[in-house]
Amino acid sequence: MKTTTVKSNDKSFFQKPAVQSVVASLICILGGLLVGFLVLLFMAIFSDDISVGEAFSGIFIVLSGPIAAGNPKDILFSCGNMLFTATPLIMTGLAIALAFKTGLFNIGAPGQYLMGAMGSLVVSLSIPQGSMPSWLIWTLAFLTGTVLGVLWGAIPGFFKAKFNVNEVIVCILTNWIAANVVSWVFYANQQNFVNFAETKTNFIKKTSANGVSTWTMGLDKLFGGSYLDVSIILVTLIAVMLYIMLNKTTFGYELKACGYNRNASKYAGMNEKRNIILSMAIAGGLAAAGAALWCLNGQQDFKWNTYQQLPSVGFNGIPAALLASNNPIGVVFSAIFLRYIDTGGSYLNGKTSFNEYVPQLIVAVIIYFAGFSKLIKDFLGRKKKNAVPAPSPLLSGQVPAAALKPTPVEPETEPEVLPDPEKEDLPEPEPEDSPEPEPEDLQEPAPGVDPEKREEGDE
């Protein structure tokens, strides 16, 4: 029997959904760090070359992030670059988080990212310097990249909405198509774009060669000559806007309702197909804008022959989104955290016998634990006893139960979205890809049975 805690004002601190989400994420992070440390310790014990003390210093370096750089000047420089590299990661994280909210797994962020990079680079390098003000070139390049990403993201959405093809598959295919298209475009026009001047034939010219670079607002000087520019502020604003859109507007509500139950939102009069396409298109635009901001910084090398490799920042958006429970503002913090331990990890090579892959390992374990965050939240919520059975919290009162009956006409590739029609009390509509329900709107169901006990009655 599913039970839900009733929303009331006299909740204890741990009863609040927002607090539960944050605490659950922190527990996941601690768990990840612990496992990472154990792996280091394990390596140290079983290897003759590595002393046990190195395991301690290794995890300490990872934890200290940019501070591991040593002297204050280097720390500032390291911090600046950390924030700069977090910028595209925040954007891909937002792209994935938004799609998750609509019940879609946007694994196509790498492809959208590449399209954004291509659009912004082509425009910013093709318009001759001096023909128009450089801020205008910057804006045009940024917009072109974003629009390309919007179009590219709309493809999986279109396939999902019109043909009911699993968006994960289409995303994977479009990733590789994007990688080849981008390589092809730059290969065909290499005279104009490839950085022959600095004999870096694998890379595209820096946009600063054409006088285009993001306004730094003095941030680069402030952070010891790092790459940091105004984009980190821009990105934070975008995250806040996305938060407002998702939580305070009708459109955002429709997107989320689509994520919880497509059929119910269709019955309620929402155009669920339009919402799926729009959600993926916006997600694509976000990822592409991240790429455009990174490229237009003016100092970055973009490797153009990417047909055998997808940009890792696209995939790393997934942990950033999951760690933040898909909350747009949370994504900003989780992405910076990911870059924080990455920065720490980059110092491991020189200072210990370990290497830069330790943070990746820790992040993977954190995401593994994030899968259980529902259990953790249930555990936190269970301490108080006012748990009473309640009907489906989000859609009760808005959608009649008949709406939730599956329509037998449509072939459904994702039947899990459909609840069982015979169920007395409606379960929480929860799509496969949405890891955690919206904390503001929902309370978690307490687990009916302990995991250990479940095994008994099966035979």
Add this chain to the structure above:
Amino acid sequence: MVFLLQKTLIFAIPLLIVALAGMFSERSGIINIALDGIMIFGAFAGAMAAFFLRSNPYFVTHNQLLFLICLALAAVMGALFSLLLSFSAINLKADQTIGGTALNLLAPAITLFITKVLFNKDKLEMETMINQDGGRTDFGYAILNEDINPAAQILFDKTYISTFIAIIVFVLLSFWIYKTKTGLRLRSCGEHPQAAASVGINVQRMRYLGVTISGALAGFGGYAFVATVANGTAEGTVAGMGFLALAIMIFGNWKPLGIALGSLLFGFLKCLAVTYERSLIEPLESTSWMQKILQNSQAFSGFYNAVFKNMYFYNLIPFVTVLIVLAFTSKKSRAPKAEGIPYDKGAR
């Protein structure tokens, strides 16, 4: 042509076996998005075993035995690694996509970490040695005979033993899941686990079985990929093959025959690009029909040349084809009904 079909077979085998891996997991009700990660882990385990066992001179001379041992070990390690997914998805009822994503992140991290600590390198290259007859003696090339007729050459010249093992395993397991009692039970858990439980089937055990078989097959496929397609280099990636296999599985409608067809088609289209690249390196080989087409295409000019004389064009073909076919066949596509839903005994 023979070269193209040989390549196709070599490329299609990992896809085939890993798509089958995905099918086993999803037919039992668990979405296994971690195929890519399991492949990477299996490949790494096999490559490590090859590296360490080769210090024993017995295995240097009996390299085919070494290959089989490594293949088996890769399968075992893949199965063990997949237990992480089973545990989170079956026992803890965690979101299967998140669990799978975590495994996909974990596998490259842990393999690269260990490779770098042990060897101070970013990739682990298995030693290759060429025999006097041109066959590679360390891992692979079971048979090398170029004098047989071309049709037989496809199957019996420059092939790897993993190809035959994979085909046998594929056929056996396809029969197993359709013709045996356990296979039927496993499939029923992916369609309606509560109904299955009501007739006394242990759903959790069946799902564990499905995911474990899936892990073993993916580990096998991972090592087969690294040893054959990737020329023996394990570097914490399998070029997205696990995800492609997932696409092939859906393309094949969760059925063995469809998977076989899909992976052969995809392998063939993918190898068009490889053949094209080779035709650039060895332009004098006039037996290739690809070559003739390309030479004739010189009669055209401008745009035509820019498109059809371009590697990227051939790289695009398989992906675009699969995308278009998916759009047209989506009406018939039918996923296992209960996949992705954690089994709740109380639900009806």
